[in-house]
Amino acid sequence: RAKMAQDTPSAPSAAQLEEVKxxxxxxxxxxxxxxxxxxxxxxxxxWHSAGTYCKETDTGGSNGAGMRYEKxxxxxxxxxxxxxxxxxxSVKRRFPWITYADLWTLAAVVAIREMGGPEVAWHGGxxxxxxxxxxxxxxxxxxxxxxxxxxxxxxxxxxxxxxxxVALSGAHNLGRCHADRSGFHGKWVNNPTRFSNQYFRLLLxxxxxxxxxxxxxxxFVHIDEDSVLEDGGDKPEELMMLPTDMSLLSDPAFRPWVxxxxxxxxxxxxxxxxxxxxxxxxxxxxxxxxxxxxxxxxEGGYRS
Ligand code: CCH
Numbered sequence: 234r235a236k237m238a239q240d241t242p243s244a245p246s247a248a249q250l251e252e253v254k255x256x257x258x259x260x261x262x263x264x265x266x267x268x269x270x271x272x273x274x275x276x277x278x279x280w281h282s283a284g285t286y287c288k289e290t291d292t293g294g295s296n297g298a299g300m301r302y303e304k305x306x307x308x309x310x311x312x313x314x315x316x317x318x319x320x321x322x323s324v325k326r327r328f329p330w331i332t333y334a335d336l337w338t339l340a341a342v343v344a345i346r347e348m349g350g351p352e353v354a355w356h357g358g359x360x361x362x363x364x365x366x367x368x369x370x371x372x373x374x375x376x377x378x379x380x381x382x383x384x385x386x387x388x389x390x391x392x393x394x395x396x397x398x399v400a401l402s403g404a405h406n407l408g409r410c411h412a413d414r415s416g417f418h419g420k421w422v423n424n425p426t427r428f429s430n431q432y433f434r435l436l437l438x439x440x441x442x443x444x445x446x447x448x449x450x451x452x453f454v455h456i457d458e459d460s461v462l463e464d465g466g467d468k469p470e471e472l473m474m475l476p477t478d479m480s481l482l483s484d485p486a487f488r489p490w491v492x493x494x495x496x497x498x499x500x501x502x503x504x505x506x507x508x509x510x511x512x513x514x515x516x517x518x519x520x521x522x523x524x525x526x527x528x529x530x531x532e533g534g535y536r537s
Pocket of ligand 1: 273274276277280313375376377378384401402404405407408409410411412414415416417475477509
């Protein structure tokens with residue numbers, strides 16, 4: 234049964250949304266966290282909230298904010314994302330009218346733009362599940378230790394094609410891996426809080442060598458000698474790639490897109506923005522007015 238329209242408030246005004254976006258911008262600068270920004274982990278939060286979508290069963294996706302429940306939040310694939318949710322808690326308290334599902338996705342859009350990336354289209358109206366009955370099963374997010382077949386299995390399930398897989402992977406120009414979260418360690422690019430196409434450029438330019446970490450996890454690394462010149466005498470930085478990242482180079486359908494995005498930053502920004510906007514909308518049913526069609530037992534949502 235659809236939720237009655239009269240229960241739901243009307244959509245927030247543009248000015249109200251602007252206030253939320255400004256509050257997110259204010260919390261991005263986090264001098265004591267990772268590389269000084271909450272941006273990368275907020276992008277990962279939105280991606281993992283949406284990346285559970287399965288088009289065949291029409292389950293999962295960013296609607297519902299299921300990660301608040303142990304069933305989804307406790308998925309080892311989501312390790313570390315409690316940090317991202319905690320960053321946004323103050324915004325939720327200031328603006329209780331916005332649902333978690335909208336806030337998590339909007340925060341990523343704000344962060345991407347603030348870090349120098351493209352404007353990503355975003356539409357509100359997501360609702361928050363009030364129990365975990367519709368939370369998707371664990372195991373739907375990708376495993377960095379695998380290869381191209383696995384990437385296709387995961388992303389085709391969501392409805393993406395090869396070009397979109399490569400474009401979305403370009404988000405690894407942001408942030409880093411934490412041994413205590415995923416087992417992998419390090420960052421992909423020198424400046425991980427600036428949105429760029431550097432990930433693709435480094436994938437192609439560097440000589441990536443397999444390395445086994447003390448915890449037994451295998452990744453690929455490159456010692457960046459130029460980093461010594463950049464920060465005046467520190468020891469050279471070691472950059473990393475996941476096995477899944479490396480599969481973009483070796484797969485004959487993925488590689489041409491790596492090459493194009495390395496050459497053409499604008500094209501990457503355009504394709505990334507479209508694919509990320511699509512990711513955030515997966516599984517969200519809207520009526521002709523753009524209003525999310527709700528089931529029972531949800532909180533939030535609004536009339537358009
Ligand atoms: Fe990713 N990602 N990601 N990723 N990811 C990790 C970190 C980030 C995979 C594995 C990992 C996307 C796709 C994939 C971000 C955005 C996106 C980590 C380290 C692993 C492992 C986690 C840790 O230890 O903290 C795999 C496999 C895939 C397969 O395609 C996509 C798509 C996106 C967004 C569009 C961002 C951002 C991070 C950095 C997070 C941080 O905390 O700095």
